[in-house]
Amino acid sequence: MKASKMLLSTLKEAPQEAQIASHILLIRAGMIRKLVAGVYNYLPLGLKVLNKIEKIIREEMDNSGALEILSSAIQPKELWEESGRWNKYGPELFRFKDRHEREFCLGPTHEEIFTNLVRNEIKSYKSLPLNIYQIQTKYRDEVRPRFGLIRGREFIMKDAYSFDLDEKGLDESYQNMYHTYSKIFDRLHLNYKVVLADTGAIGGSESHQFMALSDIGESNIIYCNCGYAADEEKATCLDDIYKNDAQVENIEEVYTPNVKTISEVASYLNVLEKDIAKAVLYSYNGKPSMFLVRGDRDVNVVKVCNALNAAEHEVYLTTSDELNKYHLVEGFIGPIDCNIDIYVDSELANMKNVIVGGNKIDTHIKNVYLKRDVKNYTVIDLKDVKDGCLCPLCGKPLKSERGIEVGQLFKLKTKYSKAMKATILNEKGIEVPLVMGCYGIGVTRTMSAIIEQNHDENGIIWPLNVAPYHVVLIVINYDDEDQKSLADKMYETLKENKVEVILDERDAKPGFKFKDWDLIGIPLIVTIGRKANENIVEFKERRNNLKEEKNVDEVIDIILQKIKDEA
């Protein structure tokens, strides 16, 4: 491709809308352009990269035995009612009506569509196992789209769904995808961790996420050198054994005028924050429940949702009106003589002499022992795990790191097949529900994640196999006969060898051209200048920035070898 014929829309300055490296560079390099919040157009260079990422995903998915299809983005309400998600999914679902007032949504994910498809096509266990996938546009009306392609409202996702006769089959399908995803992200040169994850709105029992490590990641990963790794929502830790063997003392009310927060109570009573029980109230359907953790801990909202069996958007911090209705006094809430459901973090279960709110103004209660003093409550894991907490597997302190979620695996089991009556006949001729798994890769998000991990102050540094082009030939002065003829010859030779090559013959200052291609991130850069008459050019790899003068034929050999190695 000749540079003068390309749509190169590089920008010297970053638009104000972009804050993080990948977003800024995608725009500056002329790869994407925003249409509205969270919705982007892909320009030629950006689309080339996207296609290459998709190609790698396709190759590995096909290798795994999965079959590619393409389903529609428009989905009828009826299927979502069958699965029960039409009401459950919340405002992130783009909903609309057609001219006949029939209701539809734009698919944020495709469990219903694939389950419906398979239940209509497959009747016998002999057709199993089956894994079908697609690479397609998804729609989620995010509360707050941000970071360019990292969290968009329209984005491209590879989603796969496996169908098996039993859980043993599902385990194999799941493992197969686990390995396939590892290969895909290895080939994309991402630095990633696989972590245990919560199943969220998709549902199901077991889940792993593939996290590209990055400081701008929206997820917190908790991990340990022993191999344990989980996302923040799912992470657990060993309970800190504190005051479990203490002598139980008599329960006692204390006067605490206008002392409300944990830190205020701790300093007023001259105790540690971890001597106090923190009560947090969340409501679901207008009904509040109390969640107790130790004063130095935080309540994990996802664990709250799981306890209440509710979706995240359905749960909210209890309002003042609701507190009044249940005779609870803000700042002095506690589990004693209280008429709402109580969930207690396991760490508090055996702790003695805890300080709690007194459920009346300016009052706390000392020396509480839940087993003795509170009638009905449920012990669960509620606390938010942070670095420093102890690993549930080996007991050493956990560490944390930020990650961008680029892929996720779920064991759905029969959640959708039962609800939607997707059954097949087994060997005995008995009708049984399909056992399902689902597996996603955020394709456009992955593109951003690659940039987050591969850039410098001058621009993007694409790995060779996803770069929009392999090589650029920068001609210092295309009016110079020697330079022109050498550049043209090299360009033709590389093209004949199927190298994706750009010839920059534009009439511009050399510095301008260097900056342009550094920004765009072309991995191999050949500069053709004064020594063209000696068949000598300069060769540079974008990644290490080392420039070397070499003979043309030698450079061509190096380029061909690098491309061969990458494939």
Added chain:
RNA sequence: CGGGACGUAGCACAGCUUGGUAGUGCAUCUGGUUUGGGACCAGAGGGUCACAGGUUCGAAUCCUGCCGUCCCGACCA
């Protein structure tokens, strides 16, 4: 959903307090000089100042409403 900031040429911004000819840099076009890390000179095109009302002789500027964008928070009693 709550809080904050912002909307002026394709991009980055000034002008607004104190109402009176709509500006600067980059980009684009023309001509010339340049050619090894985002050149220089001369000229040109490009704006319903987000939108809608209002105040005023006169509004980018003041008032009201509305739409959009970005950031922060989602949280402890």
